[in-house]
Amino acid sequence: MDEELPDGLLFKDQDFSSDLLRQLNRLRQSRILTDVSICTGPWEAPCHRTVLASSSPYFRAMFCSNFRESREAKVQLKGIDSATLERIILYVYTGEARITAETVLPLMEAASMLQYPKLLEACSSYLQSQLTPGNCLGMVRLSEVFSCEPLRRKAREVALTHFPEVAASADLKELCALELRDYLGDDGLCGEEEKVFEALMVWIKHDLQARKRHVQELFRQVRLQYVHPAFFHHFIANDALLQSSPPCRTILEAARRQMFSLHSTPSAPDLQLLWHVPPRNSYQDFLLLLGGRKDNQQTTRDVLLYDAQSGQWRSLAKLPARLYKASAVTLHRSVYLLGGMAVGAGKSEPSHSVYVFSLKLNQWRPGPPMLAARYSHRSTAHKNFIFAIGGIGEGHEVLGSMERYDSIGNAWERMAPMPVGVLHPAVAVKDQRLYLFGGEDVMQNPVRLIQVYHISRNTWFKMETRMIKNVCAPAVVLGERIVIVGGYTRRILAYDPQSNKFVKCADMKDRRMHHGAAVMGKKLYVTGGRRLTTDCSIEDLASFDCYDPETDTWTSQGQLPHKLFDHACLTLQCIPHSVTVPSGP
Template identity: 25%
Template sequence: MEKPSGDSTHVADILEGLCRLWKEHRHTDVTLGDGKTSSQAHRILVDAFMPQVGMTCRTKSVIKLSELPKPIDVILAWLYTLPEMTSDILKLDMKPVASALKINFILNYKPKVVKGKITTYIQLRKSWMAEFSTKLRQCYKDGTFSDVILKVEGQTFRCHKAILASVSPFFDTMFLSGMRETDADEIDLHGIKKSDFVKILNAIYLGEECVTVTNVESLISMCSYFQLSRLQRQCERFLTSNVDPDNILGVLRLAELNSIDSLRKKALSYIVHNFHEVVRSKEYSTLSRDQLLDFIKNDNLDVVDETEVFEAVLKWFSSNNRPDEDLEILFQGLSLPDVRQSAIKTAITNEKLPRDSCNLLKTLVDKVNTGTVRIRNEQVLLVVRASGQEGGVHVTCFSFKTKQWFKLASISNYDPGSAFAACSLGQFIYLTGGSGNPCVFFEYSIAANKWTSLPKFREARSEHVAVAISDFVYILGGRNQVHSVISGIERYNLGTRSWRHFGVLALPVSDASAAVVGSNILVCGGSLSFGEYTDAVQCFDTEKQTCSVIANLPMQCSFTDIALHEHILYIVSPRGHVMEYEYDRDPVLLGKAHASSFMDFSCVCFRGMLYIIGGTSNKTESAEMKAFELRNKKQDARKNVNLPWKRLSNQYYSIIGGISRKYLSEEIKAV
């Protein structure tokens, strides 16, 4: 089941969990029969959607129903999952069932139908969740259907095993364990504050935002222990939105203490992008050697030059009585050829540095001359560019440090035409399709600065989207060679070097944009047909191979592009509207990056800025990279960058990546 947006996220998590429990016959407490078949269910869900049956559930655990238009197990499957449906299924199958069982959210639903497809499915899901949310709140307040009592610091809480198990593998396992205490009238939970447990229950049942500065550390520890993923994400969001150079190392330790890898990665990202300020914090000297090594080895480390990293290592080493081997190991993370020689000489002659350390420095300086030390990759803007008026595919990069453009490898004697799609995975960029060669597939290695041709995909397409997850490349939607919109999804296995059909979009679209969040592919907006656009956010679950609409953008749009930054999507429309979308929240409009109307541009996020590269229209073409400041939600023309090539109806794909400085030799001069 896909997650919707907004305040109903807690309900979506519970319904998804209840569906899983129902399929596995866990924590069910009522049996419904229709004379031919029977199926177990959860009382709280039955009462929420079938109130007349629910009244009987309060006194009976086995209920015989009169003859129904559909088998009871089919009806329950609808209520637990609410699958997408055609207008015919809604009218001929679900409405008669809803009438017989008084399922109000279906009876009251008036769909909007386009070509037999319901396009307002998200509204039906919201009604479905609202109905369950009302019942959930009531049962939490008055204890209806409660079947377990939890005791914390002497206070008892009437709860529902199925609800707790639906969102917490910890409680699911505990209730199924068969241990003596789980069969007792009350279950004691030790080592937990009563006030924190109340907030956790309010978050589970009511969806309350309960995280504050004073409780975030204890809450995130409890979430990790009880395996409450949604509330843990709330805590992570709170921590990462309130970090500064003085507290970020505390956030890192909290993540490591509770083994929260996602929070650790976010903390590491903040540190490497704010290294200069973190080094000046009071807690810098408390870092372990391995923690500091993680930071300085990262190619994303944002420093003026390598001398700053060198001096930061010496500062840490001198702050405590540390063994010389720590210094030797840390220097392996430096790009010593980029350290100013004067700084090294000063360190060697510094009397505060132990003699053995000075000798080590001298040895490392000698290694620089032999080329046996590490050289840091530089973080640059990598741009893949093609034009209908110029042959080939060209890769260039922009150095934010030197403000220079450099030429990289190209594919010569090849024309992708218009509307190709590209994506990246690690140190590789993948180029797919286009009107000129609609089945072509190329791989660009950033490390080797080299293009390689890969096996062509099956269905010719352009105006599609491409993304990569793990060991797979996906292409979705687009148009075929007769300009019909495609719903099909193909997947390429990088290991077996083969393509296969892998699913279909809920809404066939072209000219959309896409991004990856976890194992899900989010497809935003797009064209349903010529002149007909959509605001739908479609979610394709690569594990279940299912697709549904989970949200709506603030506007209908196509020819958009997405910059993904720490699981937040920044979607830019042709007219410069910048929309922010986080997977479990409603999309919002942030502002405008420009006042023009452009297509075929590309977007990236870097150091708090959203950069929009190029763009064409019927009358003109952008010759610059425009900057939009995300924190202040406004344009920053001071950070705009001119593009050094001719205006030739260029189409772009761009990412931020690390590249060896040996490739930054052929500078491109502005035309």
């Protein structure tokens, strides 16, 4: 585009430089005015020194200094084959280079040697487009040879993002100990800790005698607190190689106590630090809603997943049965659905059934049934155990019983019953204790009690309090406090077990009950439920709200896909790319 000047016009010919380059290439092809031949072995290409010197610092230094090549008619280039050199010269005279899987590596090597950074960058971009879990580790090493940071960064990202597939590649076995430790210790690694451990053992056993001295430093990169306890028990705890290392035995014993002992047993400071390493960044919390009453119709089998990053709801595999007022809890990256009133075939009866859901597989499977059929009960998890508490039994009586599921032994056992049988209390576990707040008695009157169960001692005690008057309210652990969310009231109470004191938080918008609540990312999310209007009528809700304890404020997150109450609401942590679910409802 021409440019107006105060004293005239600046004419710009946009095609001049490209036309000039084409003319120079024709002169080269006709050997007109060429003054040097670039050779590799017997092959040679006539060129113009000025064109080569203008194209790269390498040739500029060769032809514009006192090197003998500046005077010779033929210049030999070693380490470049004739086909690659021809492509380089064609690039110099046309600005074009055809990059393929067969040509990219020699072209990249030549571009690096002869100092053509844009050609090197183009080769890097091509290789980035060809990255796979099977070749990314090799690409990382290649990028280091050519000091190509974009390729190194992208190849490492693929290696971390697709670690389970990378771990199965032959290239992983060829890493040095420092390289493997760098990968295994990275917060961005996308793979379950079980895969991290398996990759470590495959690497060591590939050359056991030479590599077993690295077992301690590499084993410390496995975040044992996020390993499934059954996997730890069967595949890690008694591994002969780990047992042969005294430092590894110390780590194993500390992990065993943390996972399986119900008593708090402090470890050495460095082991405590090792145990409290956060989960990898690739893990994400998902909110799940299970069952309940949908749009005030019959009990639904729907399972909904909320992805906070996309703000979208999706439908998962439906519940295996239509269960009214079942209870659900998460344990070891699985969801356990317990009991409920089995609805169908013209009759309804309390159920013993247990179903286990894998988000990774998007599948339900049967689990070992509870000892007592129950519905309207509460459940919670601690370490390797699930507690099923109270509810209504087969004779329609209010149950004071509690049973515990051992996920390692895969069996239920009866525990000490609660002091006062109540329905619909708020339940949470904190500091080795299980807390039941409020609830209602058989006459549907609110119970002003806190009932506390000491998990390792299997004993209960109760405390009366005027602060409690909740029914059909959930409780969650938020930081160091247990938060009781509504329950025929707008009130939010935060209970501090250490001081045995309550603190009032910002009220909800509505007097709410039969709703769900769960914690994601240090915030409280409340879903659906029913509200009492000002004229004391009951209205079903599709609201979806978030409470931020930092600011003590509530914000709306929009709406659920439909009105919902008496549903289970919980969070499940997993790696997003390992989850395959259909599109939203």
